[in-house]
Amino acid sequence: MTYLDYQATTPLAPEALAAMLPWLESQHANPHSAHAPGRAARATVEVARDQVAALLPPGGRIAFTSGATEAINWAVKGVAGPALTLATEHAAVLDSVAATGGTVLRVGSDGLVDLDSLRAEIADRRPALVAAMLVNNEIGVIQPVADIAAIAHEAGALMLCDAVQGFGRVPIPEGCDLIALSAHKIHGPKGVGALWVRDEVNLAPLLHGGGQEAPGRSGTLSPALCAGFGAAASLATDRVDADRAHVEHLSALALARLGPDWTLNGSPSHRYPGNLNLRFPGLDVARLMSDLRDIAFSAGSACASGSGRPSHVLKAIGLSDADARSSIRIGFGRYTSDTDLADALARIDAAARAQRIAA
Template sequence: MIYLDYQATTPLAPEAFEAMLPWLKEQHANPHSAHGPGRAAKAAVEMARAQVVALLPAGGSVSFTSGATEALNWAIKGVGGPLVTLATEHAAVLDTAEAVGGTTILPVGSDGLVDLDAARAAIRPGVKLVAAMLVNNEIGVIQPIAYLAALAHDAGALFLCDAVQGYGRVPIPDGCDLIALSGHKIHGPKGIGALWIRDGVSLPPLLHGGGQEKAGRSGTLSPALCAGFGAAAALMAARRKEDTAHVGRLWAAARAVLDDTWILNGSADHRYCGNLNIRRDGLDVARLMSDLRAIAFSAGSACASGSGRPSHVLEAIGLSDAEARSSIRIGFGRYTTEDDLVTALNRIDAAARAQRIAA
């Protein structure tokens, strides 16, 4: 199996697995207990917290959550509306914003970048929160976060950054007030994320019942998940240059394989290069995936798979229903070899061409 679905989830780093093992095998204490084993578990949690926050701007603290979805819900519901966000945001933002109400959805251009004129018109005094994704999970486009954060602050609003896909890969600007993270997108375990909260910003709790986390989040933390997340974050910091160079080589190799019958979705310049979202006219993606079961790639966001609807992100950049349905997402990174990527793309290209011949 050649795994090319890094935006859905990343392979667990061996270092993260090893960091988790003691807390799964022998050390089972509750980190909120006052006895010796509990204090040891708490120390592991705090070490992980320091490792996660080391990749974030100064002047804030991290509260662990069950994942980025909880972190985004906590931030959006905690601040409330009116709020402004982008048409290409993750469903965890768009659906939560709809539940809160009073939301303005900003359009994006064909390159996936936010319409700045629309942003300047919408982000005005009275808006409480502006939310934008650093790196888009479907098309890899990097938004002008620093500029949007400055607009938010000029209007007296807070700025929430969904940094799930960019954390550890793309610098996070200092202007953010709230930052949502996910462990399993950086080679850590599933089931854990975090919300970074700038000093001086307070949120009412989303979950009540103990307030174990400093910012008020309730629930018993898993030392194993925290340790895995922390180890993965530390590895992202240690390997940043190496990983960036590797992904750049993979991107160049991928673009060399694919000819101009494959069209890139989203900006070619303002993007994270580990995300290759491409389309081919008339491509039957369901048939392609069935023909290539030894390759794991995506027809869109894993969170929306099975809905039967075309991607809202691809619709937002102006693609027709047919164009959106003929698009695939190839995600690669640290553990992808160039040989595997080139082999997979050649097979994908050959299968796509065979569809055209058969038609």
């Protein structure tokens, strides 16, 4: 199996697995207990917290969560007042904003927000929170988060950055008040994420209970999951330059291999190179996937798979239903080899062309 779906999830790093194993095999204490084993578990959690924080701006605190979906829901719903977001955001943001009676702003055909339109909409709507994704999970476009945050702050709003796809891959911009993270997008385990909260920001709790995590997240933490997240973050810190160079090399290889019949969706320049969302006219993506079952790629967000609807992100950048349904997402990263990617793309390209000939 050739795995090319890094935006859905990433392979677990061996270092993350090694950090988790003691807490799965022989150490089982509750990190919120006061006895010695509990304190040892708590120490492991705090080491992980510092490892994750090393990739984030200073002046904030990290609350571990069950994942980015919880972190986003907490950030949006924990602020008093409606939120404003972009049409290309993840469903966790869009649905949470809808629950607050908030506003969704259109983007351009390149997937980028128009800052003047954003400023006018914020002035008109007066949201309490503005939410924008750093790296789009479907098309890889990088939003100008620092500029968005500055505009939000001018109007007295807080800024939430969904940094799930960017964390450990691109620098986190200054100016954010809330940052949502997920471990399994940086070679950590599934089931754990975090919300970074700027020191002066107060949030109403989403989950009520013991309030174990400042600033008010309730629930018993898993030392194993936190340790895996921390180890993955530490590895990303050490490998950031090497990972970036590898992904840029793979992206250039991929675009050269596929050629001009494939069209890149979204901005060609303001993007993370490890995410290529491409369309081929008339492509039957379901048939392509059936023909190439030993290659893992996607037709969009894993969270919306099986819905039968064309991608809301591709629709938001102006694609027709037919073009959206003729698009695939290729995601690669640290553990993708040149040979695996080149061979997989050659087969994808050949299968797409065979469909055209058959038609």
